[in-house]
Amino acid sequence: MVPMALGKDYAHQQCSIARALEVVGERWTLLVVRDAFYGVRRYNDFLTHLGAPRAVLAARLQALVEAGVLDRRRYQESPPRDEYVLTARGLALWPVLRALGAWGRDEVPGAVPVRHFHHADCGTELGPYGECPACRVPVPPGDVEMRPGAGLDPDPGDPVGRALLGTRRLLVPLPHGPEGGNS
Amino acid sequence: MVPMALGKDYAHQQCSIARALEVVGERWTLLVVRDAFYGVRRYNDFLTHLGAPRAVLAARLQALVEAGVLDRRRYQESPPRDEYVLTARGLALWPVLRALGAWGRDEVPGAVPVRHFHHADCGTELGPYGECPACRVPVPPGDVEMRPGAGLDPDPGDPVGRALLGTRRLLVPLPHGPEGGNS
């Protein structure tokens, strides 16, 4: 996708769409952001869920941190381990992902709904712009509940995909650590 | 950008966002679609406005036609000339471009508004989801009026950029032909 020579070519474009694509328009980048919304925070989890080459993932994470979309922060000291979490700027990408997902679901032929997104406060399924049709408000991603749809593979090969099978609230980190599994 | 080996890698992803990116996630693709919304329809106009390599543009246009986003149709017989116009499926990408543009304008540092988008019926500037805050309705792209903003280069090098300087309604084709210029 979207390659890194973008700065060179898109920069001269007087257009905010081009500027956005300079940051998130490369291959894998928006999928990394999507996984961050789903609660993925660690390098290895991104890696197994996306299937991207390690070097590309490292480059994308670093670029997203530099662009202020992700924040890299220490979650344990020994051994030192960092996690990547969405900043306010990253959270602002939620409408982009909503719009892309809605288009992929409605307009790409042969697509079965994979996941449904609901307003956690009232249970209503979100409208096409990420708003709650019942409450008439735009729903921030932290108030979105993700539910499995008919098209979701019930037995994904990777553990991250398995952790994302059930109903989950966005932005809640994936379970980890000794108690993490399924106790 | 997002590159053409996408089919291979994104396809196994059970996700409508990934499916959307398979179609519009490659480098240049979304900029082609943006220009189509602005009224660009001809190969040479895309070429001069985007600055993309000719071979890449030809490949992207063909891929978008095959994906049903653009329709290629004959507009004159001799010499045979085709133009590329958005289909219903392509028009459905408008929220994606709106969301990307809003993010690029609000969240990418150092960005000055380049263009403003208004509801042609009432003149109100569109909200972040492409809705009209006054009329409380989602505004279809054909009812959107594009107006120049402070960040717009007043003298672009290419004629297409010059034709897009003023206030224009989306989807209206660029002027062409003997009367086209600025009479």
Next chain:
DNA sequence: AGGGTCAGTTCATTCAATGAACCTTCGCGG
């Protein structure tokens, strides 16, 4: 016949993506 427009295609070069292997730090079990 010559020049110009439009819409491409071809081709050599450059640049990024891929995937496998390797590296480092640490925790743990014996």
Next chain:
DNA sequence: CCGCGAAGGTTCATTGAATGAACTGACCCT
């Protein structure tokens, strides 16, 4: 204190796509 494995990378050879310049071909005008 030795070996093992996990986490989070880096390095490297190979593949593949993007780039830009040149070329093609159909047609029109003068």
